[in-house]
Each structure stands twice: as structure tokens, then as C-alpha cells.
Amino acid sequence: MPGDVGPRAANAVEVEDLSVRYRTADGWFTAVSDFSLTVSSGQRVAIVGESGSGKSSVCMALAGLLPLGAAVEATTARIIETDLTARPTRAIPYQVPGVSVVFQNAMNALDPVWTVGSQLGTAIRGRGATSRARARVLAGEWLERVGIRDPARVLRARPYELSGGMRQRVMIAIALCSQPELLIADEPTSALDVTLSVDLLELITSLTADLGTTLLMITHDIGLCRAYSDRVVVMHRGRVVEQGDTEQVLAAPSADYTAALLACAPSLAQLNDHRLTTMVGVS
Numbered sequence: 001m002p003g004d005v006g007p008r009a010a011n012a013v014e015v016e017d018l019s020v021r022y023r024t025a026d027g028w029f030t031a032v033s034d035f036s037l038t039v040s041s042g043q044r045v046a047i048v049g050e051s052g053s054g055k056s057s058v059c060m061a062l063a064g065l066l067p068l069g070a071a072v073e074a075t076t077a078r079i080i081e082t083d084l085t086a087r088p089t090r091a092i093p094y095q096v097p098g099v100s101v102v103f104q105n106a107m108n109a110l111d112p113v114w115t116v117g118s119q120l121g122t123a124i125r126g127r128g129a130t131s132r133a134r135a136r137v138l139a140g141e142w143l144e145r146v147g148i149r150d151p152a153r154v155l156r157a158r159p160y161e162l163s164g165g166m167r168q169r170v171m172i173a174i175a176l177c178s179q180p181e182l183l184i185a186d187e188p189t190s191a192l193d194v195t196l197s198v199d200l201l202e203l204i205t206s207l208t209a210d211l212g213t214t215l216l217m218i219t220h221d222i223g224l225c226r227a228y229s230d231r232v233v234v235m236h237r238g239r240v241v242e243q244g245d246t247e248q249v250l251a252a253p254s255a256d257y258t259a260a261l262l263a264c265a266p267s268l269a270q271l272n273d274h275r276l277t278t279m280v281g282v283s
């Protein structure tokens with residue numbers, strides 16, 4: 001099983017006035033402006049907002065994974081021990097030490113050619129000197145830890161031979177086996193059904209709690225946000241419209257946009273009980 005977890009920084013994320021721009025055929029497009037966020041170590045923070053509001057742009061900027069042609073600026077951008085403002089935009093993409101990412105679709109994130117054992121073993125060996133044989137044992141243990149019942153078979157399998165839920169579990173194991181200080185999860189369950197989404201969010205939050213890993217996740221599902229985050233950041237058109245304690249914000253939103261988002265985006269788990277309403281007149 002994984003070894004000791006070292007001391008954690010007081011704040012995993014300190015960002016002030018972050019902006020993200022993309023170069024397009026029509027010139028520069030500003031996707032995110034004036035984004036500020038502080039996440040203390042061990043907190044679980046959800047970023048919510050409609051499609052195109054800039055959630056992924058923020059998270060990929062913090063992970064150093066924006067595409068070439070993107071420009072990031074900030075007054076402060078400290079992720080764990082790394083000062084992102086010291087990194088030139090031309091260096092994108094880069095690895096931010098202590099940060100792991102779980103993406104929405106494991107099929108796109110995992111390599112179809114290599115077996116799960118090879119990919120998970122490589123991630124484990126990336127942490128430090130470990131023999132191939134030892135990495136294989138640890139890989140099997142990590143698969144069990146993420147709820148895979150037949151690890152020996154899955155270690156030999158290639159990603160396309162697994163179900164979508166199993167692939168997400170494998171990606172969670174790959175992301176967490178390095179015992180990161182910060183896990184960024186970009187809609188980690190949105191391609192899965194409701195029951196599986198809840199199971200995987202339970203898994204992610206219990207493993208990150210065990211490891212002392214801070215969680216920054218994007219979700220469209222307000223029910224999952226309510227159940228699995230301590231703080232919520234609401235984004236609209238590239239800006240933060242509201243942020244605070246999840247229970248408080250969801251119970252008594254101060255921004256009209258948040259109220260409208262809550263009215264039109266109930267949890268998938270509640271869809272049987274609610275009629276969707278239409279968002280109108282929100283600017």
C-alpha cells in the first residue's frame with residue numbers, strides 16, 4: 001500500500017486575477033478574467049457554471065495543461081510550491097509538481113496501446129526508484145484500492161477492453177498513486193450513469209481524504225457539488241459570480257445567476273422528481 005504522506009503546504013492553491021486567453025483566427029479570445037481563488041490544503045472545492053463559462057480553462061491553467069496558443073496571466077498563481085507566474089506562456093504545457101488530473105473521458109486520457117499494468121506501473125515508478133516487479137505489486141494494490149475486484153486481469157487488459165467505469169477507476173489510480181497534493185478532476189463522472197457517478201465521487205473523496213490531497217473539481221451536477229464539496233465557485237462568462245461555503249451558497253445564493261443555475265440544473269439524481277426550468281434573462 002502507498003507509503004507515508006509528507007507534510008502539506010497550508011494552501012494548495014493561491015490565485016489572484018488569473019486570465020486565460022486563446023489565440024483564434026479572429027484574434028485573442030478571453031475565456032477567463034479576474035479569477036481569484038484560495039484553497040487551503042485538504043479542502044474540496046467545486047467549480048460550477050454552464051458550458052463555456054471557463055471552468056476547464058481555469059483548471060487546465062492551474063495544471064499547466066492549456067493548449068499551445070493559450071496565454072495565461074495572473075498577479076499571483078501559486079500551486080503547491082510552484083509559482084506559475086514565473087513560467088513563460090511559451091512553456092505550456094508543463095507538469096506542475098504535486099498536481100494530478102482526472103479527465104472526463106479516460107479513453108482519451110489513457111494510451112490504448114499499453115496495458116493498464118504498464119501505464120499504472122510507469123506512474124508508480126515515476127514517484128521514485130521502484131523495481132518493475134515491485135511496481136506491478138503496487139499497481140495491483142492500487143487497482144484494489146479503487147474498487148477493481150479482479151486486478152490480475154485488469155493489469156493485463158488494455159483500456160478499450162474495460163467498461164467506462166473501470167477505465168475511470170484506472171485513471172483515478174494513476175492520478176492518485178503519486179500521492180499528489182492537489183487533484184484536479186474535470187467532470188470526472190459526467191460520462192457515467194448516476195449510480196456510478198456517486199460511487200466514483202465517494203471513491204475520489206475518500207481516497208483524497210486518506211491521502212490529505214486537496215480536491216478541485218468541475219461538475220455540472222449541483223447534487224454532487226452539494227454532497228462532495230466544502231466550497232463552491234460559481235462561474236459565468238469567464239468570471240466568478242459567487243464563491244463560498246457550499247451549503248450556504250446553495251441554500252441562499254447571493255447572485256441571480258447562481259439562483260438561476262440552481263433552478264435549471266437539479267442533480268441528475270433528482271431528475272425523476274423535478275421538471276427542468278429554462279434559464280431566461282440572466283446576463
Ligand SMILES: Nc1ncnc2c1ncn2[C@@H]1O[C@H](COP(=O)(O)OP(=O)(O)OP(=O)(O)O)[C@@H](O)[C@H]1O
Nearest residue numbers: 022024029031050051052053054055056057058067
Ligand atoms: N483552445 C481553445 N481555443 C479557443 N477558444 C477556446 C479554447 N478552449 C476553450 N475555448 C473557449 O473558451 C471558453 C471557455 O471554455 P471552457 O472549456 O473553459 O469552459 P467550460 O465552462 O469548462 O465548458 P464545458 O463545461 O463545456 O467544458 C469557451 O467559449 C470556449 O469555446
